[in-house]
Amino acid sequence: MPIDKRSLSERDICTQFITPALQRAGWELATQVREEVSFTAGQILVKGRVVRRGKAKRADYVLYYRPNLPIAVIEAKDNNHAVGAGMQQALAYADDSDALALPFAFSSNGDAFLFHDKTRSGDATESEIPLGRFPSPDELWRRYCEWKQLTETAERAVTQEFYSDGSGKSPRYYQANAINRTVEAVAKGDDRALLVMATGTGKTYTAFQIIWRLWKAGLKKRILFLADRNILVDQTKVNDFKPFGAAMTKIEKRVADKSFEIFLALYQAITGTEEDKKTFKKFSPDFFDLIVIDECHRGSAAEDSQWREILEYFSSASQIGLTATPKETTYVSNINYFGDPVYTYSLKQGIQDGFLAPYRVVRIDFDKDLTGWRPEEGKKDRYGIVVEDRIYNQKDFDRSLVLDQRTIGVAKKVTEFLKGTDRYDKTIVFCEDIDHAERMRQAIVNENADLVAENRKYVMRITGDNPEGKAELDNFIDPESRYPVIVTTSKLLTTGVDAQTCKLVVLDRRIQSMTEFKQIIGRGTRIKEDYGKYFFTIMDFKKATELFADPDFDGPPICIYEPKLDDTPVPPDDINQSEPDDLGGLGELDADEDQDARVIYDPPPVGGIDIDTTAPKPRKFYVGDVQVSVAAERVQYFDPTTGKLITESLKDYTRTRVSSQYASLEAFIQTWTSAERKQAIIDELEEQGVLFEALADEVGADLDAFDLICKVAYDQPPLTRRERADKVRKRDYFTKYGDEARAVLEALLQKYSDGGIQSLEDLDVLKVEPLRSFGTPIEIVRRFGGKQGYLKALLELENALYAGAA
Known part of the structure; x- marks a missing residue:
């Protein structure tokens, strides 16, 4: 048949x-x-x-x-x-x-x-x-x-399999896309390639698989991996690149051992201003046939940098640039050098796919930031120096003028937030410079004296000039290490630091560079489910998160580079909008740290010594007796449908989302009352970005999802959960059931009154008190003639709750 x-x-x-x-x-x-x-x-x-x-x-x-x-x-x-x-x-x-x-x-x-x-x-x-x-x-x-x-040679590289350690780990779909496209491009003879992948999406693992396949296929035999931080090179060697084993070496102490095949190097270790420091020239220009440049938006992006000299020396090699944030200004361009990206995977896409953590923003404005501050005539700072008479605003604070009470205010708000969540959540506080980072450390220590007494490393300053702080960097990024919990920094942690469990990113730093902003946001985007890290919070004190509204924030990189003549100076504004790139003679100072920030005002000794008012002006004025207060505070949420922050009010945003789904109140009520599972409607609205718990906090915590929507989206007077439950009781709804079944329904009604409709539709509710006292879930549903009878009774109960809503 x-x-x-x-x-x-x-x-x-x-x-x-x-x-x-x-x-x-x-x-x-x-x-x-x-x-x-x-x-x-x-x-x-x-x-x-x-x-x-x-x-x-x-x-x-x-x-x-x-x-x-x-x-x-x-x-x-x-x-x-x-x-x-x-x-x-x-x-x-x-x-x-x-x-x-x-x-x-x-x-x-x-x-x-x-x-x-x-x-x-x-x-x-x-x-x-x-x-x-x-x-x-x-x-x-x-x-x-x-x-x-594809030629025969290219086909051999393209079909070369990924490395596998037998654990079953394989590249995610976007990593496979990036690997396959890059391998194909190099195999077909493209000499330059750019990969743009958001922070936290596995750029180094992707680079390893690219190198592995080209190496195993015999297409590339001697490969150089370049980075500009020791921690990046060392992490790469012991983690993702470990399978290369004895074929791999790190170039150290300016020694060029040419007997290996895979070379890892720190830019600073193989170049310098003096010719004898340029270790890379100990290799012939054609020695390497593949170079992979990590964080290529940094030193190597500028044409006249010492680091670009390395790439130009090995110009015959295929070169692959990796970055989350390609640098595109009128004077510096990754695209001009590498070409358009062969593949891009953005922060927005990573969040929508569930591979990166979403965020919310707590925006806090101080009164002096909004209105500015002008000293009275003859006003002296705490060291006796007369403060220059002018209006100081947010651009000046912690750069040329320090208001101690503002620093304390930031420390109080950070501490208050952590006390409301978890005081051991890993936190990074980005400050204007090293001096600011140290003062912020002190302020946070004073606000958390109890936990600092338990362990002095609860708060640490990690900046390029401080060996004690830098020594704690590995502990901070180690998920299994509790301390340090809070770190203050300037630029040292903006990039290349894999802080997997960081749940709070604090911005008390003016950020004008989109590249720097993306890198800082990337400190929180990693997900670590086994440590409860699914999302993170950005606490913004200096309007830095306004950059989220910039169309360039998550858009495709666009080349705006304009080649300059040799004698054409770079405008100061363009320099200010990019982070320090070339180390030059910074020595032990980290590549990203602000060297000038160490030159701070040295206060005069105590003892009545007259102050020479004709002396050079101090770098900063320090004022301790000016009161600073919070003028405005608001919370913004990540919109899962657009990838942007919800900048309108939560009510307006909800109204827009609901009305796009349901044209009228009648349409919503009809869908709600006819649905066998109300949770399905709630889930669908949440997928669209409707935040029921946040709405409940703002509108009324005792309203369930149905009444929240009716009130916010359609301006209907709501009933509380208790009022809906009482109306059902007054109708003698339970009389058609036996005593045992009635007792179960009464308990379910109380559960609704306490927790809303979601608590009814989850069968696990039968495993908790007071339902558990009636027996096992199987014994409970038997009171209704079996599971189908129970589900029918539950649906009737829900209908009774919303009866007359239309």
Whole structure:
């Protein structure tokens, strides 16, 4: 008897028709076919302190020519759909800019396949093919090679597999995209390539896989990995690059041992202002055939830097630049040197995919920041120096003028926030300079004297001039090390520091550079689930987060470089908007630390010595007796649909989101009351960025999701949870049930009154008090004649709660 396909589920269609068709076409099910492939993690959705993940993107089938080469996606539908019903979904998953970046897409309902072929030009790109004529792996690969014009040598590199240690770890989809595109570009002869990947997305692991495949394929034999911080080189050597083993060395002490194949080097260790310091010239210009430059937006970006000299010396080598933040100004350009990025994976995409942590912003403005401050005539600072008479504003604070009470105010707000969350949450406070970082350390110590008494390292200053602080950097970034908890810094921690458990980033520093801003935000974007790190908070005291509203914040890098003549000076504004790049003669000072910040005013000795008012002006004035207070404070949230901050009020934002989903109050009520699970509607709205817990804090904590929406989106008078529960009790709703069932329903009604509709729809509610006292979940549902009877009674209870809402 023939099978009635229309009675089969989608999974049955896959098992009985699609998978056999693939097998007949020569696809190895064990190695070339993967079913139900989740390639994103599901966006993290934060509800107050409750965190959950949204839905992951999942393809029904992904087909692989080699384990490292996904080549096609298939979207299946049941037989009640047309053959091509899944094509748009398949194309969304295969799309170059959004997901798997695959050349071939298929849709099927078990009758045939609709085939979309991106490699075809001129002819129809979509055609229907019978089940028995699905293309073989070799056929699709041949089409791909012709489309990409791969030579035999390039094909050997492209098909070289990823490194695997047997643990099952494999690159995420975007890492595979970045690796495959870069390997393909280099294999085809491109000498320069730029990879742009947001902080926390695994650039170094991606670089390792690129090098591994090119090295194993024999295409590149001697490789140099360049970085500008020792910690970056050392972490790379012992972690991601460890599989290179004895083939790898770090160039140290200006010794050029040429017997290795993989070389890691610190820029500063192989170059300098003097010719005898330029260790890189001990290698011939053609010694390396591949150079990978980590954080290429830094020293090597400028044409006239000492570090660029290294790249130009080895100009015959293929060069790959890695960065989260390509530098593009009129005078410095990564794109001008490397070309347009071969692949970009942005912070916005990483958050939406669930691989990066979302954020919220607490914006705090002090009165003096908003109105400025002018000293009275003859006003002296705490060291007896007359303060220059002018209006000081936010640009001046902690640069030319210090208001001690402002520093204390920041320390109080940071401490207050941590006391409301967890006082052991790892925190970075970014300050204007080293002097500011030290004063901030002192202020935070005084606000947290109890925890500092337990361990003096609770608060530490980590800046380039301080060996004791820098020695604690490894402990701060180690998830298993409790101390230090709070660190104050200037620029030392802006980049290249893998602070996986950092939950609070404090900005008390004016930031004018988009590059620097992105790097600082990147300190919090890593997720560490086993340590409860799913999102982070940015506490902004100097309006730095206004840069989130800049179209360039998460947009594609655009080259605006204008070559300058040799004698054309770089405008000061352009210099000020980029972080220090070239070390020059900074010696032990870290590449990113502000050297001038160490030149601070030295107070005169005590003892009545007259002050020479004709002496040079101090670098800063220090004023301790001016009161500073908080003028405004607001919380902004990450919008999961746009990737931007929610800058309108929470109520207005909710109203916009709900009205885009439900055209009227009647439409919302009808959907709500007819839904078997109200939680499904709540989840859908949360996916759209509606923050119910934050709304409850603002509008009324005793309102459930239904009444919050009715009040905020449609201006309807709400009922509290208790009022809704009391109305049900007054109707004698439970009289049709026996005593035992009535007792359960009464307990459920109380649960609703305490916690809202979500607490009813979770069967785990039967495992907690007071429900647990009625017996096991199985024993409880038996009081209603079984599970279906219980669910029916629960649905009737919910309907009773919202009866008359229309």
